[in-house]
Amino acid sequence: MKILASYNIKGGVGKTATAVNLAHVAAAQGARVLVVDLDPQGAASFYFRVKPKIKGGGKGLVTGKHDLEDLIKGTDHDRLDLIPADFSFRNLDLLLDAEKKSEKRLRKLLRPLSGTYDICMLDCPPSVSLVSEAVFHAADALLVPLIPTTLSIRTYEQLVAFRKDEKLKDLKLLPFFSMVDRRKAMHREIVEGFPDRHPEVLSTQIPYASVVERMGVERAPLGAFAPRTAAAAAYETLWADVRKRVG
Amino acid sequence: MTGQRNAALNGLNARSIQTYLAAATIEFAPSPPVDLAQIAEQARGALQVAPAIRSSRLVTLMDTPDQRLDRAGLRLEAESFPRAKRSKTSVINLKLRDLTGQDRAETSLERPSASPLPRFCDDLPEGPLQDLLRPIVEMRALLTWATLRLKDSQIALRDRNGKIRVRLSQVSGEIEVNGVRSQIPARVRVDPLKGYGANADAVAGRIRRDFGWAACEEDLMVGLRRIGMAVEAVPLMQVNRKPRLITDADMEDTEPKVALETPAGPAMRHILGQLLDTIESRRDGVIADIDSEFLHEFRVAIRRSRTALQQLGDVLPAQAQARMREDYRWLGAVTGPTRDLDVHILALQAQIRSVSPEQARILEPLGTHLKDSKARAHRTLLKDLNSTRYNAFITCCRTFLAADAQGWSDTDIKRHPISSVVGKQIERVYRKAVRQGARIGPDTEAEALHDLRKKLKKLRYLIEFIRYLVPKDRIRPFLKKLKTLQQVLGDVQDLEIQTEALHRFGHEMAQAGKANPDTLMAIGAWAEDLNRKRAAARVRFAEVFEPFADRETARAFRATFSPKPRPQAPHVGETAV
Ligand SMILES: Nc1ncnc2c1ncn2[C@@H]1O[C@H](COP(=O)(O)OP(=O)(O)OP(=O)(O)O)[C@@H](O)[C@H]1O
Ligand SMILES: [Mg+2]
Numbered sequence: 001m002k003i004l005a006s007y008n009i010k011g012g013v014g015k016t017a018t019a020v021n022l023a024h025v026a027a028a029q030g031a032r033v034l035v036v037d038l039d040p041q042g043a044a045s046f047y048f049r050v051k052p053k054i055k056g057g058g059k060g061l062v063t064g065k066h067d068l069e070d071l072i073k074g075t076d077h078d079r080l081d082l083i084p085a086d087f088s089f090r091n092l093d094l095l096l097d098a099e100k101k102s103e104k105r106l107r108k109l110l111r112p113l114s115g116t117y118d119i120c121m122l123d124c125p126p127s128v129s130l131v132s133e134a135v136f137h138a139a140d141a142l143l144v145p146l147i148p149t150t151l152s153i154r155t156y157e158q159l160v161a162f163r164k165d166e167k168l169k170d171l172k173l174l175p176f177f178s179m180v181d182r183r184k185a186m187h188r189e190i191v192e193g194f195p196d197r198h199p200e201v202l203s204t205q206i207p208y209a210s211v212v213e214r215m216g217v218e219r220a221p222l223g224a225f226a227p228r229t230a231a232a233a234a235y236e237t238l239w240a241d242v243r244k245r246v247g
Numbered sequence: 248m249t250g251q252r253n254a255a256l257n258g259l260n261a262r263s264i265q266t267y268l269a270a271a272t273i274e275f276a277p278s279p280p281v282d283l284a285q286i287a288e289q290a291r292g293a294l295q296v297a298p299a300i301r302s303s304r305l306v307t308l309m310d311t312p313d314q315r316l317d318r319a320g321l322r323l324e325a326e327s328f329p330r331a332k333r334s335k336t337s338v339i340n341l342k343l344r345d346l347t348g349q350d351r352a353e354t355s356l357e358r359p360s361a362s363p364l365p366r367f368c369d370d371l372p373e374g375p376l377q378d379l380l381r382p383i384v385e386m387r388a389l390l391t392w393a394t395l396r397l398k399d400s401q402i403a404l405r406d407r408n409g410k411i412r413v414r415l416s417q418v419s420g421e422i423e424v425n426g427v428r429s430q431i432p433a434r435v436r437v438d439p440l441k442g443y444g445a446n447a448d449a450v451a452g453r454i455r456r457d458f459g460w461a462a463c464e465e466d467l468m469v470g471l472r473r474i475g476m477a478v479e480a481v482p483l484m485q486v487n488r489k490p491r492l493i494t495d496a497d498m499e500d501t502e503p504k505v506a507l508e509t510p511a512g513p514a515m516r517h518i519l520g521q522l523l524d525t526i527e528s529r530r531d532g533v534i535a536d537i538d539s540e541f542l543h544e545f546r547v548a549i550r551r552s553r554t555a556l557q558q559l560g561d562v563l564p565a566q567a568q569a570r571m572r573e574d575y576r577w578l579g580a581v582t583g584p585t586r587d588l589d590v591h592i593l594a595l596q597a598q599i600r601s602v603s604p605e606q607a608r609i610l611e612p613l614g615t616h617l618k619d620s621k622a623r624a625h626r627t628l629l630k631d632l633n634s635t636r637y638n639a640f641i642t643c644c645r646t647f648l649a650a651d652a653q654g655w656s657d658t659d660i661k662r663h664p665i666s667s668v669v670g671k672q673i674e675r676v677y678r679k680a681v682r683q684g685a686r687i688g689p690d691t692e693a694e695a696l697h698d699l700r701k702k703l704k705k706l707r708y709l710i711e712f713i714r715y716l717v718p719k720d721r722i723r724p725f726l727k728k729l730k731t732l733q734q735v736l737g738d739v740q741d742l743e744i745q746t747e748a749l750h751r752f753g754h755e756m757a758q759a760g761k762a763n764p765d766t767l768m769a770i771g772a773w774a775e776d777l778n779r780k781r782a783a784a785r786v787r788f789a790e791v792f793e794p795f796a797d798r799e800t801a802r803a804f805r806a807t808f809s810p811k812p813r814p815q816a817p818h819v820g821e822t823a824v
Binding site for chain 1: 338340355403408409410411440441442443
């Protein structure tokens with residue numbers, strides 16, 4: 001099982017759109033996929049129409065009292081399951097803090113599922129927190145959506161530095177551009193210049209498209225209600241890119 | 248005929264034809280048939296009924312010719328569909344389930360559309376499925392034994408958020424085995440979604456209550472297997488020349504069985520007849536080169552027949568003797584080269600699995616060379632198996648073996664019980680083998696070991712002729728010692744042959760300009776390794792010969808196979824003659 005995390009410290013950059021759509025593409029192509037909604041806002045759960053509530057809540061999850069299997073909900077899509085967000089995930093940080101070796105905890109928690117799923121997709125909340133550190137230790141790769149702005153690039157470079165300082169050499173960073181508007185000169189400039197300094201960038205870009213916003217109305221991944229749109233196609237190529245990198 | 252089969256199918260208690268979604272699928276056999284939409288409306292509770300989605304699927308059921316998966320309580324399903332609309336590549340999904348329908352492993356692979364399904368374990372992607380299959384399937388081919396054309400109709404029941412809580416589906420269709428199609432009775436399934444089991448239970452409960460159906464208990468596949476076997480018993484081989492699966496009965500035929508007291512002449516006729524059946528039933532598989540086992544079993548039956556002719560010749564009609572001996576010898580000889588190459592190919596495949604991918608790549612040209620040589624040898628073999636001589640041989644054997652043939656009980660010896668005739672022979676061969684082995688020291692020529700090996704093979708076949716007549720617990724310890732000794736002697740000879748062959752292949756490849764230095768070096772290193780193993784086996788000889796030949800074994804042996812009549816001997820097996 002490959003563990004991938006959709007991650008960025010910044011909010012509203014397309015993390016959830018990425019997690020939900022890539023998970024759907026992967027499952028449609030035959031992989032067994034589990035999405036774990038780590039964001040207490042529960043956006044990923046919402047897109048899959050699953051109520052974000054778990055009996056026992058985040059506490060049980062972190063201390064391992066819950067069998068993770070019991071929290072899994074089947075989505076409407078073949079081979080695609082979800083662990084919904086819990087409002088008590090809000091307390092996840094505090095709990096992780098109280099646990100010993102908390103940063104390894106998430107990885108250990110997910111391990112029993114490795115025979116059941118090929119891909120585990122973590123949808124992360126936008127924050128610097130213990131949840132992030134647990135994610136860094138659990139994930140094989142971070143998918144980092146970047147809006148082409150100078151500020152975005154700086155945050156990404158902080159992430160690169162952090163990875164180096166913390167000696168997380170097994171963690172792959174897979175940045176890619178999201179919400180790209182080719183009509184904007186600054187977007188074009190940044191998108192074109194970025195690979196010189198960061199050759200790790202994935203070549204696929206997700207365009208800015210209103211159909212992505214409609215996911216909230218349809219409550220479904222793009223592939224399920226708008227499979228023939230440019231945005232849906234972009235997520236498909238993005239997934240092909242990711243597969244090449246993580247094997 | 249078809250009506251009967253359908254009746255049988257309808258009588259099945261099926262739990263699930265396919266449990267793709269969850270093990271906890273609940274299934275009903277509706278009678279009389281009811282429209283799925285009507286069932287959904289009745290059972291939905293507070294959920295909403297979505298329109299039905301219809302689809303059809305083609306599922307292939309695979310097993311080895313000798314049904315190893317079925318014996319192991321497993322079944323292999325293959326489903327193939329285009330990668331995308333109008334795509335030229337197909338995705339083949341393979342699932343291994345146990346007989347309760349539970350998933351054991353699955354894998355998928357991409358192939359150009361319309362290419363055949365993977366045939367050997369080595370053709371499968373590495374992973375749990377291959378790991379599970381390998382020790383069971385070994386060198387055998389995976390053949391399609393049935394095709395299912397399934398029609399699915401599916402209705403989702405959704406909650407107020409539009410979330411699917413449970414699916415209802417109806418599966419119907421037909422199963423085709425060897426060109427014969429039978430209807431599969433419709434099944435209605437309640438498929439729970441993970442985490443929403445309560446909804447499924449509620450829906451199933453309403454179906455039970457309102458329609459009065461009980462949930463099915465047995466997996467439909469178990470029943471389909473039975474139907475499949477019934478269809479297969481029809482001798483379709485003559486119709487389409489496709490080798491059919493070998494049935495249980497065929498398997499048992501490879502080990503001849505006769506009753507203890509049967510007079511030697513008729514018993515011999517029966518044994519030879521069974522062996523001839525085996526030879527004939529393997530022939531098509533040999534010709535089609537399905538897998539190496541067909542030829543192997545073909546040859547074992549030949550060797551068994553030859554042993555019978557040599558060791559028990561006195562009980563054969565005189566005129567049959569010479570002719571049959573000569574023909575069997577010929578058949579053994581013409582099948583040799585192909586079998587040898589099969590053995591080399593299997594050895595190479597095992598070697599490739601045990602080395603690094605880099606080393607495996609280096610050995611590739613050898614694989615190609617062996618395949619080419621095998622193809623040539625096989626072409627020659629085809630000529631022999633289609634020759635007038637072969638057909639004359641079969642006709643001749645059949646005539647000798649025919650029920651009304653004269654001369655199977657016209658002398659005293661032919662009227663003796665088979666057990667005493669074979670028993671005497673077993674004792675004689677055993678004594679000879681012990682004497683022969685005792686003369687072998689650490690420096691004795693390999694030739695002497697090869698001779699002993701031959702003798703032991705004869706001994707083994709002779710024992711197998713009557714092994715069903717002898718109490719198992721008596722024969723087992725002895726057979727174990729014999730097998731161990733045969734294994735060591737087999738290693739001594741086969742590894743020598745293999746080493747020599749590797750050198751020969753190396754030369755052939757070098758001459759044909761088909762090998763680079765890396766490959767030749769890898770072949771050399773492998774040959775050296777085999778040589779070391781051979782030397783080790785040679786050293787082990789004394790150690791495994793000793794228990795085979797010691798006094799205690801000899802005594803137990805005499806007690807078991809003594810030709811003296813045993814009045815209260817158990818009467819096992821059939822009085823087929
Ligand atoms: N490619 C796109 N084109 C247009 N709108 C987009 C695109 N990607 C995402 N959006 C919209 O932007 C908003 C934020 O997207 P999303 O929720 O995926 O980001 P996020 O990084 O997960 O946010 P948060 O940090 O709040 O979790 C949503 O309304 C979404 O519909
Ligand atoms: Mg989000």
